[in-house]
Amino acid sequence: MVHQLVYYSRNTVEGGDRAMLTNLREIVSASQRNNSRDGITGFLIFDKTWFVQILEGEKLKVTDTYNRIARDSRHSSATIMNVRDVEARLFPNWTMGGAMRTPEAQEVYLQHGIGGAIEPTRLKSTQVIDLALDLQAFELSKRQGQRLTA
Template sequence: MADLYRLVYYSRNRVADGPEALDTAISSILEASRRNNARDNVTGALMFNSGCFAQVLEGRREAIEDVFERIQQDERHGDVSLLAFEPASRRAFANWSMGFVGASVHETMRYSGTAEASGFDPSRMTGDALFETLVRLAIEEEKA
């Protein structure tokens, strides 16, 4: 697919009202993402970990740019940092309009603890490393 692009970014969580508000915000993000991405033929995966969102988006360049613009304007995301935006030879998340690693706040807290113990910090990762991490976790999530 000649016009397939992949974008990888992370942002800081700006939802400050505790676990219930975070769960509601993540659910809202996923609901809107799945609806909009299915319409625009965008695929990808989202992870919340250690106070950060990390996401991979795949699709037509224009569609990815539109999604990323909305993310940058979303008050739930702070310090949005683009790690990679480049042509891709194939989709890594072809079956997911927007997959989520961590199905609940309980799961995000589990991944958050793992992050702290392992030193996981998306701000210190390359786009390729973050992409590979999300692919690996998405495969594990599908097997669970």
């Protein structure tokens, strides 16, 4: 069984797109280092106001990782939406691909009824998972397309 945790938090990174990008780079590099060590995978969705993240792995590792993330000053009010055990990982990589609101990715958000900002306080964890699964599939198809045409 794989432990799965879904949470949202308020993005407190200030200073516009440049600051956001710098912070995201730091989050990504720390995540790649720690998550590969800890067997954690998942998906990170974000905009200027919110982060929504899914973490999957061993229960203890997921809990430790979440507790470490929750203390991060780049966000606040981290709120767990759901924890459960799943048969197998739904997100076998750690990725935030497709989380960027490119015009192509926007199509996926629209399919889930999210035209504007993400409103995690109004979403159920199952809606978050469904959106993340479609963003993951979108990202994969994009990469395969690139490989084929390369």
